Amino acid sequence: MTWLITGGAGYIGAHVAKAMTGAGERVVVLDDVSTGVEERLGADVALVRGSASDRGLLDRVLREHEVSGVVHLAAKKKVDESVGDPLLYYRENVSGLTVLLEAVVAAGVGRFVFSSSAAVYGVPDVELVTEETPCAPINPYGETKLVGEWLVRATGRAHGVSTACLRYFNVAGAAEPRLSDTGVSNVVPMFFDRLTRGEAPRVFGDDYPTPDGTCVRDYVHVADLADAHLAVARALAERAPGEDLTVNVGRGEGVSVRELATLVGEVTGLPAEPVVEPRRPGDAASAVASVARMTEELGWTARLGVRDMVESAWEGWLLSHPEARAH
Structure with a gap:
């Protein structure tokens, strides 16, 4: 079979393409390359440039x-x-998702894996977030992911498509430097960006009810996340038409933002004592995944730790920001 990966030239998408082709799956990527990088893709991956909401292109x-x-x-x-x-x-x-699903149904595609997010949970007040934890997103991004899940499941039930929704927690790291995160919206590259400009990393709030007062998050290596996509995609072959699988993807362990800043300092060799700024509205004190469903139903467990994430991310950062070596 052939898998279409929309957004497959992006940071996560390229890792998914690498994992799937490495396991012998045929892959074609659809990406408008507005934020994706063509060079992330292997020679064995066909790239179609365009939008995932272009119905004519999707049909073709x-x-x-x-x-x-x-x-x-x-x-x-x-x-x-x-x-x-x-x-x-x-x-x-x-x-855009509606257009894609219409094309999927018209073409008789039988499996659909949706990239969701832990943002669907909003600010969970539980020690471990399970898939049954109530969803209460607090921003439009999280809302669109939750609505996307509803739409995917409803379409699957109505048209006999086996579906899966993966709720990622905090993604970091790189399987190899060329696949690294080139943006600065995620916390690890955000820390790198400030450090290589001679600025201290920022921590938003240090008075949360956590061991060191800073927010606690569940970080998962992007290579592990890619393997989770492969496991879920293959599991859909064993699922009945119209059946859905919704799973958290994380490590099931929390790391505070201050602990992460310390680790970044150790890996980079740069002074990483953070400056504390006011809390950001809507930040949960703690958000750690229960990964029992992934482990029990699919036999998937994250293999790589937070140090692996930071070290591999730093290698990628140095490749794309050679000026950082001067520090």
């Missing part, structure tokens, strides 16, 4: 490549941007 790609499964990663994902421009986020993440 699904037909010509005989696609039988879709991994949908293309989406807008900046929380602050979603607050400032919710119409953009609903148009791209919900209306």
